[in-house]
Amino acid sequence: MKLSKENIQFIDTYLENSEIHFADIRMEMVDHIASALEAELELSNELSFYDAFKAYMVCNKARLLQDNEGFLRNTYNNLLKLIWINMLTINSLLVFLGVIISARLFINNFGFETIETAIFSFPLLFFIVLGIVYLVVLRVFNYDRFSGVERIGLVYVFLFQVVNALHLLTKYQAESESGQWIAAGVFAISCTLIYAFVKTAVSIMRNYEKEYKKLV
Amino acid sequence: MHKKIMYVCNMANSKLYKGSLTTIILKLLNESEKMYGYEMTQKVKAITKGELNITEGALYPALHKLEAEGLLDVEVKKVDNRLRKYYKLTEKGNKETVSKLEELKDYIKTMETFMNPKLSLD
Numbered sequence: 001m002k003l004s005k006e007n008i009q010f011i012d013t014y015l016e017n018s019e020i021h022f023a024d025i026r027m028e029m030v031d032h033i034a035s036a037l038e039a040e041l042e043l044s045n046e047l048s049f050y051d052a053f054k055a056y057m058v059c060n061k062a063r064l065l066q067d068n069e070g071f072l073r074n075t076y077n078n079l080l081k082l083i084w085i086n087m088l089t090i091n092s093l094l095v096f097l098g099v100i101i102s103a104r105l106f107i108n109n110f111g112f113e114t115i116e117t118a119i120f121s122f123p124l125l126f127f128i129v130l131g132i133v134y135l136v137v138l139r140v141f142n143y144d145r146f147s148g149v150e151r152i153g154l155v156y157v158f159l160f161q162v163v164n165a166l167h168l169l170t171k172y173q174a175e176s177e178s179g180q181w182i183a184a185g186v187f188a189i190s191c192t193l194i195y196a197f198v199k200t201a202v203s204i205m206r207n208y209e210k211e212y213k214k215l216v
Numbered sequence: 217m218h219k220k221i222m223y224v225c226n227m228a229n230s231k232l233y234k235g236s237l238t239t240i241i242l243k244l245l246n247e248s249e250k251m252y253g254y255e256m257t258q259k260v261k262a263i264t265k266g267e268l269n270i271t272e273g274a275l276y277p278a279l280h281k282l283e284a285e286g287l288l289d290v291e292v293k294k295v296d297n298r299l300r301k302y303y304k305l306t307e308k309g310n311k312e313t314v315s316k317l318e319e320l321k322d323y324i325k326t327m328e329t330f331m332n333p334k335l336s337l338d
Contacts, residue, residue: 035254
């Protein structure tokens, strides 16, 4: 017996209410549960969809939630790997070199304080703008949430904490020639990271669009 | 009511099996053009006559890892009112399957020798 559209929607809503928020994770779980229920309903004509569903969840809900955690951990690992790969391209190297030279010239002409403000404010501003755009798009177009798209924001925040820590460690040597090169270097790393981040975000969004075009 | 229903809350399989999960997945996909998660769990159950039961919690993270490593390619299709994610081997995945199966054969041979040693006086 095949499940109806309403049955499938019921499973999806149940999982969403069980804090499995991301559509890409839920989609595979819904198909797995639906396939298991269909096999069970084939065996017994007396069994209703709701009884079969309830029995399935008694046995498997804890494992499904655990699976959700595992999926998210996997998402983080994949994102970090993708950002790292995108950092090691010729284009990223060109961005790094371009920014470090420009930043050094900038420090010479306008002073270290100006670039120091940029190191902190540019990544933060970028994150705020991106966050607002994402929230507005989700609300207005009522899109499903995807793990890779959302979690990349957290990866971004984490990586910039590392860059900021690096900056704090080096800012007290800003008067010296080498200190100014380090400051320009930290700013260049920030910009290269933003470049790699945007490239990664675009590639995963394209991938989602290709794979889940019926959902998006 | 629950007694009527055949869902079995299976106990976890041995750690020995867990270590071979990647090889099991690759072998299954090597024999079919493409497969989806539930189909894999049922095929393993059928082949091993219910001896080996792969849980979703073990299967999907392993599939996603193989996908991230470029060994598997995915295709999403609409089937029976829902979306289904099919997995298939990439070229890299085909090569990895050959190597993993060889590795497993060697391992089994070594273990057999270890379990049934033919001691000699030489």
